[in-house]
Amino acid sequence: MGSILNIGINSLNASKNALSITNHNIANANNPNYSRRVIDLEEITQHIYGSGVKVGDVRRIVDKFASQTLIKASNNYAYANAGLGKLKDLESLLDGDASGLNQFINQSVSELNTLNANASSRTSRNIYMQKLGDIAGQFNVLHSELNRVHADVKNTLELETNTVNELTAKVAELNQSIFLASAQGTGENQALLDQRDKLLNTLSQFIGFRSQVDDKGMANIQVGKGTPLVNGTESYQLTLKHSIADSRMLEVQTKDGSNLNETALGGSIGALIDFQRDIFQESMNHLGRMALAMSNAFNEQNKLGMDLRGDLGGNIFTDINDIALMNGRAVSHLNNTGSAALSVRINEVNDLTTSNYTLVFDNATDYRLIRASDEVVFSGNLVGAPPHAIAVDGFEITINGAPAGGDSFKIIPARDAADAMALTTHDGNKLALAFPVVSDSSKDNTGNGRLTITEITDVTTAAFSVPKTLSPPIRVEFQSPTLYQLVNADDDTLIDLPQVYDPVNGQGLFPTSGGYDPGYRVQVAGDIRAGDEFYINYNSKGAGDNRNGLLLAECYKKGIVENGGLNITQAYTSLSGDISSKTHAAGIRLDTQEAIKIQAEERRNQISGVSIEEETVNIARFEQSYVASAQIIDVTRRMFEIVCNLIRG
Amino acid sequence: MRIPTLTAFNAQMQYMTGHLKTIATYQEQIASGKKLKYTSDAPVAGGRIKATQNFISRIESYSNNSVQAKNRTASMDSNIAYGIQRVERAMELIRQAKNDTLNDKDRQNIAVEMRSVKEDLLNLANMQDSSGEYIFSGHNIELPPYVFNGGRYEYQGSSEGLYVEIGEGVRVLHSDSGYRVFGDIKSGNGTYSIGADSANTGSGVIHSATPIDNTLPSDSYTIEITENSGVFTYEVLDSTGAVIVPVPPAAAPEYNSGETIQFNGLATVITGVPANGDKFVITPSKSQSIFETLDQLANALEIPQFDGKAKADFRQVMNEQHASLQGAFNHMVLLQTETGNRARKVENQIEVNEQLMFDKKELVAQLSNTDLSQTISELTQQLGILQISQQSYAKIQDTLFNLLIR
Numbered sequence A: 001m002g003s004i005l006n007i008g009i010n011s012l013n014a015s016k017n018a019l020s021i022t023n024h025n026i027a028n029a030n031n032p033n034y035s036r037r038v039i040d041l042e043e044i045t046q047h048i049y050g051s052g053v054k055v056g057d058v059r060r061i062v063d064k065f066a067s068q069t070l071i072k073a074s075n076n077y078a079y080a081n082a083g084l085g086k087l088k089d090l091e092s093l094l095d096g097d098a099s100g101l102n103q104f105i106n107q108s109v110s111e112l113n114t115l116n117a118n119a120s121s122r123t124s125r126n127i128y129m130q131k132l133g134d135i136a137g138q139f140n141v142l143h144s145e146l147n148r149v150h151a152d153v154k155n156t157l158e159l160e161t162n163t164v165n166e167l168t169a170k171v172a173e174l175n176q177s178i179f180l181a182s183a184q185g186t187g188e189n190q191a192l193l194d195q196r197d198k199l200l201n202t203l204s205q206f207i208g209f210r211s212q213v214d215d216k217g218m219a220n221i222q223v224g225k226g227t228p229l230v231n232g233t234e235s236y237q238l239t240l241k242h243s244i245a246d247s248r249m250l251e252v253q254t255k256d257g258s259n260l261n262e263t264a265l266g267g268s269i270g271a272l273i274d275f276q277r278d279i280f281q282e283s284m285n286h287l288g289r290m291a292l293a294m295s296n297a298f299n300e301q302n303k304l305g306m307d308l309r310g311d312l313g314g315n316i317f318t319d320i321n322d323i324a325l326m327n328g329r330a331v332s333h334l335n336n337t338g339s340a341a342l343s344v345r346i347n348e349v350n351d352l353t354t355s356n357y358t359l360v361f362d363n364a365t366d367y368r369l370i371r372a373s374d375e376v377v378f379s380g381n382l383v384g385a386p387p388h389a390i391a392v393d394g395f396e397i398t399i400n401g402a403p404a405g406g407d408s409f410k411i412i413p414a415r416d417a418a419d420a421m422a423l424t425t426h427d428g429n430k431l432a433l434a435f436p437v438v439s440d441s442s443k444d445n446t447g448n449g450r451l452t453i454t455e456i457t458d459v460t461t462a463a464f465s466v467p468k469t470l471s472p473p474i475r476v477e478f479q480s481p482t483l484y485q486l487v488n489a490d491d492d493t494l495i496d497l498p499q500v501y502d503p504v505n506g507q508g509l510f511p512t513s514g515g516y517d518p519g520y521r522v523q524v525a526g527d528i529r530a531g532d533e534f535y536i537n538y539n540s541k542g543a544g545d546n547r548n549g550l551l552l553a554e555c556y557k558k559g560i561v562e563n564g565g566l567n568i569t570q571a572y573t574s575l576s577g578d579i580s581s582k583t584h585a586a587g588i589r590l591d592t593q594e595a596i597k598i599q600a601e602e603r604r605n606q607i608s609g610v611s612i613e614e615e616t617v618n619i620a621r622f623e624q625s626y627v628a629s630a631q632i633i634d635v636t637r638r639m640f641e642i643v644c645n646l647i648r649g
Numbered sequence B: 001m002r003i004p005t006l007t008a009f010n011a012q013m014q015y016m017t018g019h020l021k022t023i024a025t026y027q028e029q030i031a032s033g034k035k036l037k038y039t040s041d042a043p044v045a046g047g048r049i050k051a052t053q054n055f056i057s058r059i060e061s062y063s064n065n066s067v068q069a070k071n072r073t074a075s076m077d078s079n080i081a082y083g084i085q086r087v088e089r090a091m092e093l094i095r096q097a098k099n100d101t102l103n104d105k106d107r108q109n110i111a112v113e114m115r116s117v118k119e120d121l122l123n124l125a126n127m128q129d130s131s132g133e134y135i136f137s138g139h140n141i142e143l144p145p146y147v148f149n150g151g152r153y154e155y156q157g158s159s160e161g162l163y164v165e166i167g168e169g170v171r172v173l174h175s176d177s178g179y180r181v182f183g184d185i186k187s188g189n190g191t192y193s194i195g196a197d198s199a200n201t202g203s204g205v206i207h208s209a210t211p212i213d214n215t216l217p218s219d220s221y222t223i224e225i226t227e228n229s230g231v232f233t234y235e236v237l238d239s240t241g242a243v244i245v246p247v248p249p250a251a252a253p254e255y256n257s258g259e260t261i262q263f264n265g266l267a268t269v270i271t272g273v274p275a276n277g278d279k280f281v282i283t284p285s286k287s288q289s290i291f292e293t294l295d296q297l298a299n300a301l302e303i304p305q306f307d308g309k310a311k312a313d314f315r316q317v318m319n320e321q322h323a324s325l326q327g328a329f330n331h332m333v334l335l336q337t338e339t340g341n342r343a344r345k346v347e348n349q350i351e352v353n354e355q356l357m358f359d360k361k362e363l364v365a366q367l368s369n370t371d372l373s374q375t376i377s378e379l380t381q382q383l384g385i386l387q388i389s390q391q392s393y394a395k396i397q398d399t400l401f402n403l404l405i406r
Helices: A002-027 A064-094 A102-116 A122-184 A188-206 A267-303 A323-328 A547-557 A568-608 A612-648 B005-032 B043-060 B063-097 B104-125 B178-183 B290-302 B308-368 B372-396 B400-405
Strands: A037-043 A053-060 A210-213 A219-223 A227-231 A238-242 A250-254 A330-332 A341-346 A357-361 A366-371 A377-381 A388-392 A395-400 A408-411 A437-441 A450-456 A474-480 A483-488 A520-525 A533-538 B146-149 B152-155 B162-167 B170-175 B192-196 B221-228 B231-237 B243-245 B260-263 B266-271 B279-284
Touching: A002 A037, A002 A053, A002 A612, A053 A188, A064 A122, A064 A188, A064 A267, A064 A568, A102 A122, A102 A547, A102 A568, A102 B043, A102 B063, A102 B162, A122 A188, A122 A219, A122 A227, A122 A238, A122 A250, A122 A267, A188 A219, A188 A267, A250 A267, A267 A547, A267 A568, A323 A341, A330 A341, A341 A408, A366 A388, A377 A388, A437 A450, A437 A520, A450 A533, A547 A568, A547 B162, A568 B005, A568 B043, B005 B372, B043 B308, B063 B104, B063 B162, B063 B170, B063 B290, B063 B308, B104 B146, B104 B178, B104 B290, B146 B178, B152 B178, B152 B290, B162 B308, B170 B308, B178 B290, B192 B308, B221 B266, B231 B260, B266 B279, B290 B308
Parallel strands: none
Antiparallel strands: A037 A053, A210 A219, A219 A227, A238 A250, A330 A408, A341 A395, A357 A366, A357 A408, A366 A377, A388 A395, A437 A533, A450 A520, A474 A483, A474 A533, B146 B152, B162 B170, B192 B279, B221 B231, B221 B279, B231 B243, B260 B266
């Protein structure tokens, strides 16, 4: 009889426990990190008729594989999400109608066209100068905006590395608690496991990691190439530092100072580090290269012309090979021990890439110059005494002093150029719209020949050595319709032997058959008679001369980057277009990662999530067994009563 | 398959968020009228829009210049037409002056008008546009092209014209070289100038020297008349003083008034009665401004004709400068044609620019503007789907739990 009572009590207890587990499940139905619990009932078999039921185990339903898939998926999703966020920042910066560079460029083209129809107008000159200043200003703005985006990256990275450190510290703490709880066999264990899973899930949003649970039930976490973040009850901190190779770049480092940047960190931290390495630096360089190309094209063209005061033109924008700029293009590694000082000169803007370079000395003379974009190595060795020169991709590195083995330098030919771009003058009169040379013909000519100055090629020749003078002015004397000589008009000396004239196709005067080249080109055409004379002089009164102005307008149209493949507006469109297509692609990638993450969540939830329907059925089930168990006790009580009554008789 | 409660709710949430996102996109497209918010929404179309917008702005940048070029060409056209009118008047005056019945006073009156024609043409050459630029100074737009200095008309402009761009790679003349328009006109018949030596005493007059063989080199020649007892003969000397007619051993050919004299690829005629030792010169034509031509005509008209020599001198100048003026007339008619062509070129370019802008703006509109009817119908459809989705959500909220409790 006692055994029946026991069965009833066991069963009542088991049902009550099962009901409370069910209630616990229902209570946590909306807790996304909760793993549902299942109660295992076990038969008590003390003798042949059975002794009832007991709670065998309360299991946490988890699937290790599903959890890890979810962690990986959250990690990938966070990586894609953070990357897209930064790309969107860049796109709205570069692609916006208000902030884009092209509207400034287009406005200046328009002003230049107007100016070319009215080259003597001071107002028009100043307006155009102002438009050029606006372009330089916009380059500066875009440069500092890119830096601002990078500063945001830094702030986010700081916050996130701190969060990672907090999370790993908590995981280490939990490892300790879980170890203790399982040793004591208390039921807290399962809630702690849920908590730890939750922490790992959160951690995966910031950084990619591998985790293993050891035989003590402790989760060990490694990042990168096996760098431990949590080892048992110990956690190791990450720090954000400026790179010693280039203080402008940020590095995620371990406590011992090793750099984790290149280890595919994953998560939002990895996304930001990759953004910094690839897109940020490339955009900076792209923008800088445009600034170099535009400054160079306009400076060089302006130098070939003559300004409103009759002087040869100078730089409109900052000289691209200003000493300070050249020295700023090589960043010395902080651990360098040699005495080498580097400067980088831009020789051919058209050949520049958007990559940075690293110059590494294997010993005092052998070097390797590595292009970061494709890791192509240019190697060589320094011969003889300094200065040494290394020229690749449109720039030339000059090395003074002696490098030591192991020294390295980061070469950044274009990175800061957009910041350095500025007008050298605001004086519109300094725009060299005219050609410094004019031609004229004698009034006594009997032929109908004409001279045209077609091009100014070089104003550093002796011909332009004296201000506002052509040295020498030249007289072209035709001895016959097919023969002419060039005479120095100052002292009547011959410049070269008589030259042959081609009356059918016309004739370029320079360089002469004897190689004389004054730095400008003159075309003669027409039917010329013996005795005809032409004169080439300095242009002393060409206020309205726009011949160089028309060539300045050509500077907007001709290809000035990528080996002449892109003009200035195309270069900008290629930068903003590149960011836009990357943003587009990143958007698609994010959608994919989101779908994968949702699938992983569903899979995890299918296994571990609470279904209220299921639990409702369980309530009904356990309620019934509870009521039935109570009935058993009641029956036992009545059996007992019957027996007692018999005894009482 | 187990569908945990959270998953069911999450899935519903996702569906509805998805619908709402699409609806928001359509709403934005309708409200802004633009299909794309960022280029990254559709990089290829976005890139084309950007490139086309740049192109439009490039074409627009020529609009000022082409309007100015149109006005400039129109005013040059009317200026040159006026110039031609004045030159025609001068030629009319020459025809009048050649009439032998006129007296010195008549000729002086003609001279006065001749000078006023010159003044008109000079004013024309020194014409300024509304912003004070000289339009016939080439590059030197701040200097008047022609100044009278030391008895000569000096051209101060540049020998090259000033060009402006009015379309992609299309340049038109903006300010012409005055030397080309008024100054660089070959004197005489364009090949040779003729003249009589000032020491001549006879009434002989030389007429236009026509080239008949262009392959021979041109030179200056002097025809010297010798009279020997009523018989006139002539010799021709080249610029070095060498006798080229007669060629020894031939004797000097006889001179007869009106008879063709031919040598070294040219032919000329001398009329009248020259005196012994009179000389006539033939020189290759040189540039002579139209002002000089008119001045020389006026000067000749002002000299009283009291004897045969004076008459001969007068006729000599008339012969030469009438030809020069004819040359100037032809030159200006040619320029008028050129200006007409330029006006047409400008006109065409303006049309091309406008057509290009129209087409490209159309293209941008097609690529970027929202197709309202389509978007609105899609929006309506999407709203319908959202509604159904919400209703089904309401239904699944009725869980078994609720059913059992009721």
